[in-house]
Amino acid sequence: MRGVDVMGALRRGRLVRAGAAAAALAPLATAGYTAGTASAATATKAEKAQLTVLAAPVYTPPARTLKEGMKGADVKALQQRLAALKYYPGAADGTFGANTLEAVWAFQEVNGLSVDGVVGPATKRALVNPRAWKPRDPRQNGTRVEVNLTLRVLALYVNRKVALISHVSSGGGYYYCSNGGCSYAITPTGNFRTTVYMPGWVTVPLGEMYNPVFFISTVFAIHGDTDVPVNPVSHGCVRIPMDIAAFFHTMVKTPGTEVFVYK
Structure with a gap:
């Protein structure tokens, strides 16, 4: 059966405009751990490694x-920190x-903490x-998608560097019937391509x-x-938040980008 998720039309209130999402995506392209100083250009390999660490805000x-x-300058700083680490908190506007x-x-x-959003x-x-x-396997393609079903996280690599990390909700494991057939809601594991x-x-x-x-x-x-809750609830597809879905397709090639799904 198709591993697609049931959604009510009335729940579309959180849909963001693609233009706004693209503007808020800018921190993912500019922030992070890459040394951007003049000294980095002439540093040795070991020095560059150290500069990479020191360049982190x-x-x-x-x-x-x-x-x-909640709102405030500390919320904005949190958003900027998350963006620098390649998570996507939306615009750094100080509103949680x-x-x-x-x-x-x-x-x-990713950090093995209690997932409570606090x-x-x-x-x-x-x-x-x-x-x-x-x-999971650094030998995979430099531009690829990894979906860790155990952690409930998706990571997108571009040119062998993590460009995006997102929460996901995958197959809930329940038994369901549709169009005269029945199946378990399971996200298949393996090495696929878009x-x-x-x-x-x-x-x-x-x-x-x-x-x-x-x-x-x-x-x-x-x-x-x-609806992308903490727990796996889909029929088998990999759900991502609406704000990320607004631009995710622009960061992968279709067809052809490797999608590696594992537990």
């Missing part, structure tokens, strides 16, 4: 606990909204000394999906959904 954790709905919440989830998943003591410490994303991208809302037998990038024929896709 110093992050001062907030005095208060941050959570969804849904986009920032989902970025915090992804950060907590920037408390443990998450603050991890933001100062974050755990780097570990590729097949086709379909813009906008796409209607299929099990519902709708936004900006799907298919990786198994036109059956399983990475796609936007207005």
